[in-house]
Amino acid sequence: MKIQAVLQARQLMIGYHPRRKDERVVLSDLNFELRSGELTCLLGPNGVGKSTLLRTLASNQPPLGGELTLDKRPLSGYSRSELAGKLGLVLTDAIHAGGLRVHELVALGRQPHTGFFGRLTARDRQAVTDAMRLVGILHKRDAYVAELSDGERQKVMIAKVLVQECPVIILDEPTAFLDVVSRMDVMTLLRRLAAVQGKAVLLSTHDVDEALQLADRLWLLTPQGIQTGATEDLVLSGAMDGLMPHPGIRFDAVSGRFQASVAGGRRVCIEAASPLLRRWAENALRRNEYRVLAADDAAAATAGRLRIEGTSDMTWTEDGHIRRFSSFGALIEALREGVHTWK
Amino acid sequence: MNYVSRNRLWLVVLSLLVVLLAVANLLWGSVSIPVSDVVGALTAGNVSSEGTRFIVVESRLPQMITALLCGPALAVSGLLLQTAFSNPLAGPSILGINSGASLGVALVMLGGGGSVISGAFSVSGFVVVIAGAFCGALLVMGLLLALSTVIRNHLMLLIAGIMLGYVTSSAISLLNFFSTAEGVHSYMIWGLGNFGGVSLSQLPWFAGCCIVGLVIALLLTKPLNALLLGPRYAENLGFSIRRVRHWLLLATGLLTAVTTAFCGPVAFIGLAVPHMARLLLGTSNHNHLLPATMLLGSAVALVCNLACVLPSEGGILPLNAVTPVIGAPVIIYVLIHQRKIQYFN
Numbered sequence: 001m002k003i004q005a006v007l008q009a010r011q012l013m014i015g016y017h018p019r020r021k022d023e024r025v026v027l028s029d030l031n032f033e034l035r036s037g038e039l040t041c042l043l044g045p046n047g048v049g050k051s052t053l054l055r056t057l058a059s060n061q062p063p064l065g066g067e068l069t070l071d072k073r074p075l076s077g078y079s080r081s082e083l084a085g086k087l088g089l090v091l092t093d094a095i096h097a098g099g100l101r102v103h104e105l106v107a108l109g110r111q112p113h114t115g116f117f118g119r120l121t122a123r124d125r126q127a128v129t130d131a132m133r134l135v136g137i138l139h140k141r142d143a144y145v146a147e148l149s150d151g152e153r154q155k156v157m158i159a160k161v162l163v164q165e166c167p168v169i170i171l172d173e174p175t176a177f178l179d180v181v182s183r184m185d186v187m188t189l190l191r192r193l194a195a196v197q198g199k200a201v202l203l204s205t206h207d208v209d210e211a212l213q214l215a216d217r218l219w220l221l222t223p224q225g226i227q228t229g230a231t232e233d234l235v236l237s238g239a240m241d242g243l244m245p246h247p248g249i250r251f252d253a254v255s256g257r258f259q260a261s262v263a264g265g266r267r268v269c270i271e272a273a274s275p276l277l278r279r280w281a282e283n284a285l286r287r288n289e290y291r292v293l294a295a296d297d298a299a300a301a302t303a304g305r306l307r308i309e310g311t312s313d314m315t316w317t318e319d320g321h322i323r324r325f326s327s328f329g330a331l332i333e334a335l336r337e338g339v340h341t342w343k
Numbered sequence: 344m345n346y347v348s349r350n351r352l353w354l355v356v357l358s359l360l361v362v363l364l365a366v367a368n369l370l371w372g373s374v375s376i377p378v379s380d381v382v383g384a385l386t387a388g389n390v391s392s393e394g395t396r397f398i399v400v401e402s403r404l405p406q407m408i409t410a411l412l413c414g415p416a417l418a419v420s421g422l423l424l425q426t427a428f429s430n431p432l433a434g435p436s437i438l439g440i441n442s443g444a445s446l447g448v449a450l451v452m453l454g455g456g457g458s459v460i461s462g463a464f465s466v467s468g469f470v471v472v473i474a475g476a477f478c479g480a481l482l483v484m485g486l487l488l489a490l491s492t493v494i495r496n497h498l499m500l501l502i503a504g505i506m507l508g509y510v511t512s513s514a515i516s517l518l519n520f521f522s523t524a525e526g527v528h529s530y531m532i533w534g535l536g537n538f539g540g541v542s543l544s545q546l547p548w549f550a551g552c553c554i555v556g557l558v559i560a561l562l563l564t565k566p567l568n569a570l571l572l573g574p575r576y577a578e579n580l581g582f583s584i585r586r587v588r589h590w591l592l593l594a595t596g597l598l599t600a601v602t603t604a605f606c607g608p609v610a611f612i613g614l615a616v617p618h619m620a621r622l623l624l625g626t627s628n629h630n631h632l633l634p635a636t637m638l639l640g641s642a643v644a645l646v647c648n649l650a651c652v653l654p655s656e657g658g659i660l661p662l663n664a665v666t667p668v669i670g671a672p673v674i675i676y677v678l679i680h681q682r683k684i685q686y687f688n
Contacts, residue, residue, distance in 0.1 A: 097627065
């Protein structure tokens with residue numbers, strides 16, 4: 001399937017109150033393109049303007065400046081009904097459709113394609129059934145929306161956007177409030193939709209983990225602007241570090257996660273029997289404000305030394321004190337009391 | 344039987360119920376008239392006395408038709424408001440739209456010294472009262488819509504509506520204070536509510552306004568369903584929210600205005616009947632809910648009208664003494680079972 005840009009922005013300026021005295025620019029000079037057949041994740045700290053950007057892309061609010069085109073036509077030139085068949089939304093807005101059956105809610109997505117009274121044809125019904133099957137909610141077809149879990153409800157909203165048959169799908173934090181399983185479910189589903197049906201899928205999320213695993217492309221939004229690129233390119237270029245400009249947080253490219261940076265000056269060298277033991281030993285010590293040194297570090301000689309043979313066999317050596325521990329729990333407790341109190 | 348055919352069956356049952364109640368309204372009144380006379384009066388056949396013919400044709404028939412139309416008019420405006428504001432407690436009387444219409448009527452009626460309502464209603468008088476009520480209702484609804492863009496919280500909006508109702512009521516009190524005794528009296532009688540206020544000659548106008556409002560509501564079925572998802576989703580489904588709101592405003596304003604002008608500020612039918620319909624059908628899909636609300640509105644109004652003539656020895660109960668007895672328990676039931684019912688979640 002040919003990948004092509006469907007939504008393009010050049011020098012886009014977004015914000016509130018256009019043509020008014022208290023015009024407020026949230027972000028400016030944004031250049032990006034949303035491509036079909038790809039899952040794009042929009043990442044950024046709270047309050048940077050993710051929702052403003054999504055609202056602008058969804059034509060809920062006009063841009064303050066620049067150029068925004070959908071299929072090479074200015075977005076502002078589309079009528080509401082034209083847009084309804086081009087660009088589907090899944091929002092975080094509260095819905096009041098608890099008294100609808102699942103298939104009735106999904107069928108609302110057909111409205112741009114049905115007549116004045118919204119009568120469903122056989123083809124419409126087929127599309128509704130197919131979408132429910134695809135998102136895995138068909139067994140709940142006749143359930144009330146009010147009876148669904150948060151994850152199921154999100155799937156229903158995705159089914160709704162599917163039957164809308166839009167080439168572009170924009171989702172505002174579709175995985176917020178979901179547990180791990182539903183989150184992964186929803187994300188893989190969206191990834192598959194992009195890859196198999198060739199849709200351009202854009203979603204905002206706070207979940208860096210899942211975004212890095214499943215997104216074809218990342219949009220990193222910071223107060224300085226937007227950075228876009230294939231996930232791996234961005235990670236390896238160090239762009240992720242700039243995403244959360246906070247002294248207490250840094251991005252660890254190896255684990256692909258944001259970590260609390262170490263504040264304390266205590267240092268330790270770790271010798272571990274396996275990478276797994278080493279990984280979790282680092283986790284425990286970093287949390288307790290130890291900086292983990294490489295074995296060949298010059299400062300290693302004066303630092304503490306932790307030797308781990310197994311999950312219940314670890315030895316700490318520091319300043320002539322030597323002590324064995326049978327669990328991380330015991331080790332951490334002893335470290336909290338302080339090495340100098342050891343006998 | 345699946346629920347779609349069950350809902351269709353309910354609509355048929357409700358239609359039959361309405362027909363039955365309509366007939367009962369013709370047969371049963373504060374004066375007892377034998378069935379043969381009623382049939383005779385309606386078919387221009389033999390009637391025992393001209394007085395009887397007059398009662399059936401000039402009083403019972405228009406009163407029955409008024410109730411038949413007033414019920415759905417109020418119930419549908421309640422349903423439209425509940426969907427538009429996504430609020431189960433919205434209704435023309437709660438949100439002060441009734442009071443707005445009342446203020447309009449009061450201005451016309453008290454300004455005219457009571458002559459407008461008590462005397463023979465000319466067509467121009469009718470138009471003036473309707474216009475007054477319509478302007479009042481639209482004014483309050485417009486204010487509410489403006490407030491709804493600022494006040495996002497539904498409960499707060501409801502309270503704002505109640506406040507608007509108080510302000511209009513105080514304006515009405517003021518008008519009463521400066522009015523003639525005759526005007527105050529006719530206004531008070533009107534305020535008690537009555538389906539008998541529409542004469543046979545006014546009936547076509549009343550019916551016309553009601554039917555136009557109801558037809559607009561039926562034409563809005565599709566956007567109303569979209570609105571269940573909230574304004575932004577509805578917009579994404581291709582609707583201009585502004586335009587839909589304007590039509591909703593027009594339909595609700597017209598329905599509330601015309602019923603309030605002629606039957607008084609009837610309480611609770613607008614609030615309670617949509618809930619009764621939802622509970623009955625178990626759906627908030629307007630495809631079925633809207634017709635069911637209309638039929639149930641007719642049925643409830645006809646029952647209330649029957650209840651008004653219950654003390655058969657000459658007296659007629661005020662309508663607003665009857666409607667809360669039916670409406671309030673429904674609302675309390677809905678509030679208690681809100682978790683279980685969940686149609687606004």
